Amino acid sequence: MPEVLIKTEGLTKWFLAKKYGLLEKIFREKPVYVRAVDKVDIIVERTLTTALVGESGSGKTTLGRLLTTLETPTAGKIFFDSIDVTSLKGGDLKKFRSRVQMVFQDPYSSLDPRMKIRDIIAEPLLARGVKGRELRERVLKIMEEVGLEQSLAERRPSDLSGGQRQRVAVARAVISNPEFIVLDEPTSALDVSTQSQVLNLLAELQERHKLTYLLITHNISVARYLSDRIMVMYMGKIVESGETSSVLKEPQHPYTQALIESIPDVGKKDLKPPTGEVGSLINPPSGCRFHPRCPFAMDICRREEPPMIEVKKGIYVACWLYAKR
Amino acid sequence: MVLLEVRGLSVIYRTLFGTVKALDDVSFTLDKGESIAVVGESGSGKSTLALAISRLLPPNARYVSGEVLFDGINLVKLPQSKLRMIRGTGIFMVFQEPANSLNPVYKIRDQLIEAVRVRMIKSGEAFDEGKALKEIISTLRDVRIPDPEIIIDRYPHQLSGGQIQRVMIAMGLLMRPRLYIADEPTSALDVTVQAQILKLLKDLKSEYNLSIIFITHDLAVASVIGDRIMVMYAGQVVEEGNIDDVVTKPYHPYTQGLLGSLPRISKHEGKLPIIGGSVPSLINPPSGCRFHPRCPYATDTCIKVVPQLKITDNRRVRCHLYA
Numbered sequence A: 001m002p003e004v005l006i007k008t009e010g011l012t013k014w015f016l017a018k019k020y021g022l023l024e025k026i027f028r029e030k031p032v033y034v035r036a037v038d039k040v041d042i043i044v045e046r047t048l049t050t051a052l053v054g055e056s057g058s059g060k061t062t063l064g065r066l067l068t069t070l071e072t073p074t075a076g077k078i079f080f081d082s083i084d085v086t087s088l089k090g091g092d093l094k095k096f097r098s099r100v101q102m103v104f105q106d107p108y109s110s111l112d113p114r115m116k117i118r119d120i121i122a123e124p125l126l127a128r129g130v131k132g133r134e135l136r137e138r139v140l141k142i143m144e145e146v147g148l149e150q151s152l153a154e155r156r157p158s159d160l161s162g163g164q165r166q167r168v169a170v171a172r173a174v175i176s177n178p179e180f181i182v183l184d185e186p187t188s189a190l191d192v193s194t195q196s197q198v199l200n201l202l203a204e205l206q207e208r209h210k211l212t213y214l215l216i217t218h219n220i221s222v223a224r225y226l227s228d229r230i231m232v233m234y235m236g237k238i239v240e241s242g243e244t245s246s247v248l249k250e251p252q253h254p255y256t257q258a259l260i261e262s263i264p265d266v267g268k269k270d271l272k273p274p275t276g277e278v279g280s281l282i283n284p285p286s287g288c289r290f291h292p293r294c295p296f297a298m299d300i301c302r303r304e305e306p307p308m309i310e311v312k313k314g315i316y317v318a319c320w321l322y323a324k325r
Numbered sequence B: 001m002v003l004l005e006v007r008g009l010s011v012i013y014r015t016l017f018g019t020v021k022a023l024d025d026v027s028f029t030l031d032k033g034e035s036i037a038v039v040g041e042s043g044s045g046k047s048t049l050a051l052a053i054s055r056l057l058p059p060n061a062r063y064v065s066g067e068v069l070f071d072g073i074n075l076v077k078l079p080q081s082k083l084r085m086i087r088g089t090g091i092f093m094v095f096q097e098p099a100n101s102l103n104p105v106y107k108i109r110d111q112l113i114e115a116v117r118v119r120m121i122k123s124g125e126a127f128d129e130g131k132a133l134k135e136i137i138s139t140l141r142d143v144r145i146p147d148p149e150i151i152i153d154r155y156p157h158q159l160s161g162g163q164i165q166r167v168m169i170a171m172g173l174l175m176r177p178r179l180y181i182a183d184e185p186t187s188a189l190d191v192t193v194q195a196q197i198l199k200l201l202k203d204l205k206s207e208y209n210l211s212i213i214f215i216t217h218d219l220a221v222a223s224v225i226g227d228r229i230m231v232m233y234a235g236q237v238v239e240e241g242n243i244d245d246v247v248t249k250p251y252h253p254y255t256q257g258l259l260g261s262l263p264r265i266s267k268h269e270g271k272l273p274i275i276g277g278s279v280p281s282l283i284n285p286p287s288g289c290r291f292h293p294r295c296p297y298a299t300d301t302c303i304k305v306v307p308q309l310k311i312t313d314n315r316r317v318r319c320h321l322y323a
Helices: A022-026 A060-067 A090-097 A117-126 A132-145 A150-154 A162-174 A192-209 A220-226 A244-249 A254-261 A299-303 B046-053 B080-086 B108-123 B129-142 B161-175 B191-208 B219-225 B243-248 B253-260 B300-304
Strands: A004-016 A033-040 A043-045 A049-053 A075-080 A100-103 A180-184 A212-217 A229-234 A237-243 A308-312 A315-318 B002-015 B018-031 B035-039 B061-070 B091-094 B179-183 B211-216 B228-233 B236-242 B309-312 B315-318
Touching: A004 A060, A033 A060, A033 A075, A033 A237, A043 A212, A049 A060, A049 A220, A060 A100, A060 A180, A060 A212, A100 A162, A117 A132, A117 A150, A117 A162, A132 A150, A132 A162, A162 A192, A192 A220, A192 B253, A212 A220, A220 A244, A229 A244, A229 A254, A237 A244, A237 A254, A254 B191, B002 B046, B002 B211, B018 B046, B018 B061, B018 B211, B018 B236, B035 B046, B035 B219, B046 B061, B046 B179, B046 B211, B091 B161, B108 B129, B108 B161, B129 B161, B161 B191, B191 B211, B191 B219, B211 B219, B219 B243, B228 B243, B228 B253, B236 B243, B236 B253
Parallel strands: A049 A212, A049 A229, A100 A180, A180 A212, B035 B211, B035 B228, B091 B179, B179 B211
Antiparallel strands: A004 A033, A004 A043, A004 A075, A229 A237, A237 A315, A308 A315, B002 B018, B002 B061, B228 B236, B236 B315, B309 B315
């Protein structure tokens, strides 16, 4: 059994939907919040890839940013290797941050266009005080490892193709030997043929450096390739989690089922998407947030939020259909 | 019945770095009520093809040769004044970035009414705003827009990407075009919305006998929407045929590579097959077959001789392997 690296308890992030300044306070208006992540309990296991899938607006990127401390939670706790990350400050926080890294979706905007590739990759090490020959050697070594020619070191991002840029972003993330990397849609800006090259690279690096990945994606086939565990997110909540192959083969939650029925595939002629639209995150539906779109909605779904139920070994579903009565 | 025939179409772009040969000798036909999926990676010329058919190429582009016959009329030579009669009601195009397709300062209602008005004027009907509005509401309902009565009084920025894309599709329906060109219309959308739109387009195709050119980089999407598929590489058609035949038994090595690189396994089962190298520059395309630097089967002939599109088993393939 792989050990737990990250555990969250009631992790919540609300964003202000509207300006809330002095005037609003004087007139006693209530602040309006978007509930991006709402009371989420997850675990991420060491050396495995946990995929976080969901539609835009489901809160998956916010959850990733919370885990890398790029956002401060509104409520709840994050434990990283049993350290309570949410209470870290100053030097301790800086030390913690050296253990996590992030690869962003768009390699066209995540790399500084005025910096040389060499300097972009070296930056995380510079921040840790690595200098001179050691720095140069480590940059060249990591470039070789991710499949970038040495001659590219003196170039700038604009000279590189999308696939090469994403390799630079990966090199930058891996160079400081982090334990945990959040991959936020790492291949969605790439062409299909480049996508598989980057996926192969990510799998290889994980194996070699015993990395733990959180893979944020809306692309189920990318999740199928890279991940061991999968979590499905809908409107700020995890609705299903478990072993990837089992969840993709036999989805239990009605939303996961609808999501999988919506994925086009070669030779598949009929898609069965869920009806209706994603609800408002400012005024989320009462009870289960999927109930207005759910073909199996019952009375209780409208009234009460469903608990997380273990339906099979290691497969957890937040749905009243599986509650024992 | 043939609706569109493209013959030997070549288009170039003039840029600071040289002449980009974006389309090279592209030919295909499209029947009434038929859909064709045009598949390729970025830089394959698939978007240029859509723009060239609808005469929307940017100013630095030039038609080098070829014809675009729409209902027998050559669009390449048609003056702008006559093109107005074809645009909208003859050919309607939906772009990848739906947000830029609507005018931000007009309400949805005004923009859709204009579409109906244009159609009615072109067909010689008398325009009646009340009747037009009724038609708009029912069409918006067809494209699964919730509460259309409320939505039409909104401005484009008040709608989500999926809603705008559906408004554009509704506009297409209100114009009742004969040819519907969609350039990656669902790439920016979520899978569930994409599935809703693909389903709708298929329904409309059978209901209104619509012809569709669907441009995508995603073979899986192509397989859902297309009757036929045309694979493009570096400005050329490399394979074209019936969709089910091509995806079950691809002939061209590039099509094989594209199909192979769709991830369908887990990392524990091995590496994903890849197409080595990258898309070539179209300023100086490779000699001979443009795919030869990346092709696992390349021979001397491929480096020297340009392969022609040959018909093999009811399919067109540009490859020396099948000559």
